[in-house]
Amino acid sequence: MRVGLHALGIGDGARPEVIRAVATAAEAQGFARLWCGEHVVLVDAPASRYPYSADGRIAVPADADWLDPLLALGFAAAVTSRIELATGVLLLPEHHPVVVAKQAATLDVLSAGRFSLGVGAGWSAEEFAALGVPFAGRGRRTDEYLAAMRTLWSEDPASFAGEFTRFEAIRVNPKPLRGGRLPVLAxxxxxxxxxxxxxxxxxxxxxxxxxxxxxxxxxxxxDECARIGRALDELTVAVALTDGAPEHLPELAAAGVTELVVVAAPPSAPDKAAAWVAELARTWVRTPR
Known part of the structure; x- marks a missing residue:
């Protein structure tokens, strides 16, 4: 099973010297992919419930540094040559799809085809309000933006007409390297x-x-794949766990998981990053399957 590392872009992981140290060490230690998430806006006392914790609160302090994931991964791409890169996730309905299509394709080209775009619909009403984007309908907006970006990546000139975005006979280049189809993870x-x-x-x-x-x-x-006549093994199935241990990797593989993503905060001192990544690799990457 592939093992990815979700450790960049927040707090100490937002410092360029730490990103460089972690990224190069992760590549050397055999991690398959570097992941980086997004929030444009955090607030001190959100009314919105965070859906990925039992208490409904995000663990990241509102005043923490949180880098733009595409820019952070662009930096990581420049200091590595083999390890894959992914947003985990970019909050797509908060952005203009034409701009994201160009940014994502640019990162794919600059990384020599190592980039995958992970997207989500978002959960923070306060964030959407600050950006002037309606919170209601964000799922439909996400789906439509994906369709629009697929059009931009594969057609030139490209036209699209939807509920939330439309364009006519425009050219947006560069195109992604893999036949005009950038991998997208939901x-x-x-x-x-x-x-x-x-x-x-x-x-x-x-x-x-x-x-x-x-x-x-x-x-x-x-079941959703079967409903539309698609095989599950056509998809990447990546999971970051709240619990579990290396001995559970065979169980995850049997369930259909193809990539285990280790979520961890890097050390503040860049000279300690290599040892920190090596220990993670000994635990997760080189553990018996």
Missing amino acids: GGNSDTALRRAATLADGWYGFNVALAEVPGRVAVLA
Whole structure:
């Protein structure tokens, strides 16, 4: 099973010297992919419930540094040559799809085809309000934006007409390197997110999923794939756990997981990053399967 590392972009992981140290060490130690998430806005006392923790609160302090994930991964791409890169996740309905399509394709080109775009619909009403984007309908907006970006990546000139965005005979370049099709991973643990992964994406990223819940979530994804005549093994199935240990990797693989994503905060001192990554690799990457 592939093992990814979700450690960049927040707090100490937002410092360039730490990103460089972690990224190069992760590549050397055999991690398959570097993940980086997004929030444009955090507030001190949100009314919105965070869906990935039992208490409904995000663990990241509102005043923490949180880098733009595309820029952070662009920096990581420049200091590495083999390790893959992914947003985990970019909150797509908060952005203009034409701009994201260009940014994502640019990062794919600059990384020599190592980038995958993980997207989610978002959960913070306060964040949407600050950006002037309606919170209601964000799922439909996400689905439509994905369709619009697929059009931009594969057609030139490109035209699209939808509920939330439209353009006529425009050229947006560069194109992604893999035949005009950039891999997209749908994030989120709900049935709606799994349906989006099966119908519109190339994979699923489940975040903070309990080990015991993984088989059930993957089964829903498989059912959604079967409903549209698609095989589950066509998709990347990436999961970050709330619990579990290396000895559970065979169990995860049997459930259909193809990538285990280790979520961890890097050390503040860049000269300690290599040892920190090496210890994670000894635990997760080189553990007996």
